[in-house]
Amino acid sequence: MTQVVFSAFDYQMMTQAIALAKQGIYTTAPNPNVGCVITKDQAVIGQGAHLKAGQPHAEVYALRQAAEQATGATAYVTLEPCSHYGRTPPCAEALIKAQVARVVCAMQDPNPQVAGRGIQMLREAGIQVDVGLLEQDAINLNPGFIKRMKTGMPFVQLKLAASLDGKTALANGDSQWITGPKARQDVQAYRAKAGAILSTAKTVIDDNASLNVRWQDLPESIQAVYQQDSLRQPVRVVLDRQAKLQNPEYTDLKLWQQQGEILTLHDLAIEVPDPFKSSHQSRAAKVVEQQFDLPSVLKQLADEHNINHIWVEAGAQLAASFIEQNCVDELIIYLAPRLMGTDGRGLTQLCGLSSMNDLIELDIQDVRMVDSDIRLTATIKKK
Amino acid sequence: MTQVVFSAFDYQMMTQAIALAKQGIYTTAPNPNVGCVITKDQAVIGQGAHLKAGQPHAEVYALRQAAEQATGATAYVTLEPCSHYGRTPPCAEALIKAQVARVVCAMQDPNPQVAGRGIQMLREAGIQVDVGLLEQDAINLNPGFIKRMKTGMPFVQLKLAASLDGKTALANGDSQWITGPKARQDVQAYRAKAGAILSTAKTVIDDNASLNVRWQDLPESIQAVYQQDSLRQPVRVVLDRQAKLQNPEYTDLKLWQQQGEILTLHDLAIEVPDPFKSSHQSRAAKVVEQQFDLPSVLKQLADEHNINHIWVEAGAQLAASFIEQNCVDELIIYLAPRLMGTDGRGLTQLCGLSSMNDLIELDIQDVRMVDSDIRLTATIKKK
Secondary structure, eight states, X not given: OOOOOOOHHHHHHHHHHHHHHGGGTXXXXXXXXXXXXXXXXXXXXXXXXXXXXXXXXXXXXXXXXXXXXXXXXXXEESSOOOOSOSSSOOHHHHHHHTTOSEEEESSOOXXXXXXXXXXXXXXXXXXXXXXXXXXXXXXXXXXXXXXXXXXXXXXXXXEEEEETTSEXXXXXXXXXXXXXXXXXXXXXXXXXXXXXXXXXXXXXXXSOOOOSOOGGGSOHXXXXXXXXXXXXXXXXXXXXTTOXXXXXXXXXXXXXXXXXXXXXXXETTSOOOOOSSTTEEEEEEOEETTEEOHHHHHHHHHXXXXXXXXXXXXXXXXXXXXXXXXXXXXXXXXXXXXXXXXXXXXHHHHHTGGGOSSXXXXXXXEEEEETTXXXXXXXXXXX | OOOOOOOHXXXXXXXXXXXXXXXXXXXXXXXXXXXXXXXXXXXXXXXXEOOSTTSOOHHHHHHHHHGGGGTTOEEEESSOOOOSOSSSOOHHHHHHHTTOSEEEESSOOSOTTTTTHHHHHHHHTTOEEEEOTTHHHHHHHOHHHHHHHHHSSOEEEEEEEEETTSEEEOTTSOOTTSSOHHHHHHHHHHHHHOSEEEEEXXXXXXXXXXXXXXXXXXXXXXXXXXXXXXXXXXXXXXXOTTOGGGSGGGTTSHHHHSSSOEEEEEETTSOOOOOSSTTEEEEEEOEETTEEOHHHHHHHHHHHHOOOEEEEOOOHHHHHHHHHTTOOSEEEEEEESEEOOTTSXXXXXXXXXXXXXXXXXXXXXXXXXXXXXXXXXXXXXXX
């Protein structure tokens, strides 16, 4: 197999397709973000992005725009065109019908059961297909979709916030305002990209947390491209082992007041009444020694609820469980520019890490200021 | 007074003079870093930097190179030329003798007793003098010299190092290897720039700390421009209230084995024998309630030892004292990419900050990776 040499024009067009794909990062879940550019004689004749599950795919929008000019054209797509009939007919078929001459894909479909079938269909129809242009950028578009397709598990981001001396809360437990308003907007942006926001009943009860995306709290840069009326609420997943939230005393919590789907998970051994709200599902999940078995919880969320990407935001106890059960793909750590002193609650003390024999070593992927706070993106080193 | 409009050529030449000044950042203490470029007909005819106290000033080197061409030339100097006879004759006089036509200074001499006299001398000799080009860059060259000239106090940098969860040491007290080798090289570079490295007898005894600059441990980028044989050792200042280090049991400490000046400070009330090493001076300093009065210690170091710039590297107790006594100009905080858990010693716990009523708020000036560690530069917000 010879190595494909892509031209500068190819790079430029795929870069544009990737930029188009990003238009969907707040809305496509559980579908992947995909962008498509169609060119002829070095000119763009069609472009599109997949914006929402159930709506047409990127290739379809681009082909509609190109219309009969598509004959003999080149299509740049950030993901291998689909080959199966889902909610929409397969894009590979549409490209064949349109008689494009060449298709450039940034990456194969990550699902091992379909990988390459779309490419094969196109090639069998006599279309030149080149794969792998700006592949890493395309992978970065869909960490959750790709992980679920490849492993059956969702991509998990765990949020932590602390002062520079590692304190997560004031002595009175108040932790909501450790970081500044811009960092809190930043958290809203992460929530908005996720398929689910996961927390615990304790956090929902103690903080009366809504766990939703509030359009008015998103950064202005996102508001500018993401209209309020297309706001998608991630599924709110609440670990509620003893089904406390079903208790009548909690019917006034903010959680229930917001629109969007709510999924609570409880211990199989607990008797649970019917949920009192149509948007609320209550499911049993595996519990081991009074702790949720997180790998099986995550598998359940991926398999039964098509959740690609989970944003975990909870107390230090659950954070520690996620770390200890090796269920974290990425840590997002906010450090506030202050020293809180010994009266504050410790990041690792509450994390329950005291039993660990070894230090947890991180790889810092990114560090930047978010207004006056610091944001770190890190992965945990394999031992 | 009209605002001077500098040309693009002026900016270019002063930028070059500032780059020249930086050649001396490891060697000029207690003198300031100064660079000079002399031009004629838009061409450089001389340049120089002040490299070491006692050696010629930047202007002298530049004038020597320009020789008789200096007549009618323009001199760009990062600091107002000196007007007094010190270890060398005044540079203002040399510029007058050389008959330059114009002098551009980035900033006035910060010493209020001399500020403007060099400029006045030049103007009285009929030379055009323009002041203020790239002033902030020139100020950044000499934070210590400028602070001491203006206030009589040295510029203090306090180093802290912790894990991401704010732990400064393992439970056994071993803190030497929290950060990685590149961060430790970075610390060597900070030490090398300082006029003094300040620590405590406890640190010197517990860690057998040398508190010196080790050329072989400097970053390669610095080794490339700073020859080993011109290595300047900052004065090592050790707070040793009870003059423990004079005790014969400590004569084998690494501190004494290294070349360079050592200054120990002890409580006036303590009887202290003659220092046993010629490079060692022992001085009394003000102690209040068993703690050194840090403002008066710093004043003493500035007044009696001409120290502009102090790098403080010690245990968390002393760090807390510096913060509480408002003696820190800049915090340099290294965060290692790990979580150390509850067994580690806390940054603020050891800092003795538990008695503080309020949080300490910081302004982050800079954040960057040093290999796999994070380095923050911060100032403390005034309350």
